[in-house]
Structure formats: C-alpha cells, structure tokens
Amino acid sequence: MCAQESSTPDYTMGFSEEMLESLRRFTAETHAGHLLPHLRPGLRVLDFGCGPGTISVGLAKAVHPGEFHGVDMEESQIDQAREIAQFRRQDKAVFHVGDVTALEFEDGFFDVAHCHNLLMHVPDTHAVLTEVKRVLKPGGLIACREMICESSFTQPDFGVIGKSWDMFQDLLQADDGHPQMGRELKGHILAAGFENVRSTNSFDIYSAPADVAFIHGFAKQWFLAPEIVEAAIKYGAATPELCAEMGAAYDRWKDHPGAMCALAFGEAIANRPQ
Numbered sequence: 141m142c143a144q145e146s147s148t149p150d151y152t153m154g155f156s157e158e159m160l161e162s163l164r165r166f167t168a169e170t171h172a173g174h175l176l177p178h179l180r181p182g183l184r185v186l187d188f189g190c191g192p193g194t195i196s197v198g199l200a201k202a203v204h205p206g207e208f209h210g211v212d213m214e215e216s217q218i219d220q221a222r223e224i225a226q227f228r229r230q231d232k233a234v235f236h237v238g239d240v241t242a243l244e245f246e247d248g249f250f251d252v253a254h255c256h257n258l259l260m261h262v263p264d265t266h267a268v269l270t271e272v273k274r275v276l277k278p279g280g281l282i283a284c285r286e287m288i289c290e291s292s293f294t295q296p297d298f299g300v301i302g303k304s305w306d307m308f309q310d311l312l313q314a315d316d317g318h319p320q321m322g323r324e325l326k327g328h329i330l331a332a333g334f335e336n337v338r339s340t341n342s343f344d345i346y347s348a349p350a351d352v353a354f355i356h357g358f359a360k361q362w363f364l365a366p367e368i369v370e371a372a373i374k375y376g377a378a379t380p381e382l383c384a385e386m387g388a389a390y391d392r393w394k395d396h397p398g399a400m401c402a403l404a405f406g407e408a409i410a411n412r413p414q
C-alpha cells in the first residue's frame with residue numbers, strides 16, 4: 141500500500157523523504173553490530189533488501205577486497221545505494237534491482253547473507269529464507285535483524301501515542317507483513333533448514349534532543365501524513381479523530397523533558413548446514 145510514487149506500489153513503508161531519512165541514520169556499526177565480528181577481508185557478502193545502502197557500505201568495507209552485492213526490488217533505492225557506495229569509496233560494491241524470493245545468483249555463491257528490516261515486509265518468509273539458503277555456501281552464515289513492533293514504545297504515551305504503533309502494525313498486516321518478525325526469527329530460520337541459531341535482542345533508543353526532534357518529524361510527516369492516514373482509515377486501522385489526537389500528543393511529547401522512544405529488535409545469526 142505504498143502511498144508514494146515508486147516502482148513497488150505494494151510496499152507498506154513507501155519511499156518518502158521522511159522514510160529515507162530514517163533509513164539514512166542506519167550504519168553497519170549501529171545496526172549490524174551482531175554481524176561485524178563475523179566479517180573479514182575477502183568474504184563474499186549479500187545484503188538482501190538493502191534499501192538505500194547505508195548499512196551495505198559498512199558491510200562492503202568490512203570484507204574489502206572481498207565481494208559485496210546488495211539486492212532491492214525498488215529501483216530508486218538501488219540508485220541511492222550506488223551513489224552512497226561511490227561517496228563512501230566502496231566502488232567494488234555491486235547493487236542489483238531484484239526480488240529476494242528469486243535471486244539471480246548461482247547456488248552456494250555467498251559466504252554471508254545479511255538483512256535488516258526486510259523479512260517483516262515480505263509475505264512469504266519461508267520463500268525468502270530458502271532462497272537465501274540456496275545462494276549460501278555450505279556452512280555459510282545468515283544474519284537477520286528485524287523489528288518487534290509490540291515491544292517498541294514512546295514515553296510518555298499520553299494514552300494515545302501507542303495507538304499510532306497499533307495503526308502501523310495494522311497497515312503492515314494489511315500488506316501481509318509481519319510486525320513481530322524480530323521475535324519470530326529463530327523459528328523461521330530453523331524451519332528453513334539453518335542450524336546453530338544464535339538469537340539476541342536490542343533497542344534503538346531515541347532520547348537526545350536531535351533524536352526526539354527526528355521522531356517527532358517522522359511521526360507527523362510519515363505516520364500521520366495524509367496518504368498514510370487515508371490508507372489507515374480505508375483499512376479500518378484509525379479514524380480522522382484518532383489521527384488528530386495522535387498528532388496533538390506527538391506535539392506534547394516533543395516538548396516533554398522525559399521524551400524518549402525505543403524501537404525493539406530481534407537478531408539471529410545461523411549457519412547453512414555443511
């Protein structure tokens with residue numbers, strides 16, 4: 141139900157400037173810290189659902205002079221990823237437009253496959269994981285980090301901000317997404333035939349004044365953008381009155397000295413059997 145112009149109209153998040161700004165805050169150091177100790181120069185890495193490539197370039201750097209490939213179904217994201225890779229001097233990183241359920245690589249091509257906030261958006265989790273297993277070498281490593289929407293919170297809540305999270309989860313579900321994927325990872329990864337699963341959890345914390353201002357802007361201009369509100373009303377996930385209340389609550393929240401927001405994540409690392 142992507143509200144903005146894109147080559148992938150069924151993708152919930154869309155590609156508005158606010159959404160892209162949120163993704164640009166991610167780096168390999170801040171959002172793939174569970175994987176970095178497993179990377180070394182010379183490995184061949186896949187980032188499936190790489191988006192604008194801000195995490196990708198850090199992964200590419202960690203395996204240089206190895207090989208890095210990023211795949212995303214949205215052309216505009218691949219264009220951005222190529223630009224960012226040039227800017228960060230990762231000229232060897234290769235980015236492809238493609239679907240993660242039908243990868244263009246031969247069997248056993250990669251040492252490592254990584255994704256961040258991808259599985260929560262793809263309806264058929266098993267199809268993605270079995271396709272990724274196919275392109276991994278025997279013994280190769282998969283590393284996933286996905287949100288747990290139910291465990292994320294905004295404080296103080298004023299009795300209404302949490303409802304914007306409910307609305308987001310309803311919208312994701314309307315697109316056959318998985319709002320709690322971060323806590324379901326271990327089961328899905330085992331079901332796809334991986335072994336040696338190591339699970340962890342973490343929060344992204346937004347508490348410094350600039351982070352609070354960022355979340356406020358994001359909530360007002362993405363969560364509560366006219367297109368999203370229209371979609372939420374259409375899918376029965378909100379009413380115009382509730383959206384107005386949520387907007388006013390976010391304005392109060394921004395100026396509250398105790399304002400903070402915590403996004404909950406689950407991570408899992410596992411191996412393709414030998």
Ligand SMILES: C[S@@+](CC[C@H](N)C(=O)[O-])C[C@H]1O[C@@H](n2cnc3c(N)ncnc32)[C@H](O)[C@@H]1O
Nearest residue numbers: 163189190191212213214238239240256257261
């Ligand atoms: C929330 S973004 C995450 C981007 C990046 N991994 C990050 O965390 O910065 C999810 C990305 O997955 C991509 N995506 C969703 N379904 C896909 C599919 N079936 N095949 C390839 N990419 C997909 C979207 O285009 C989007 O760029």
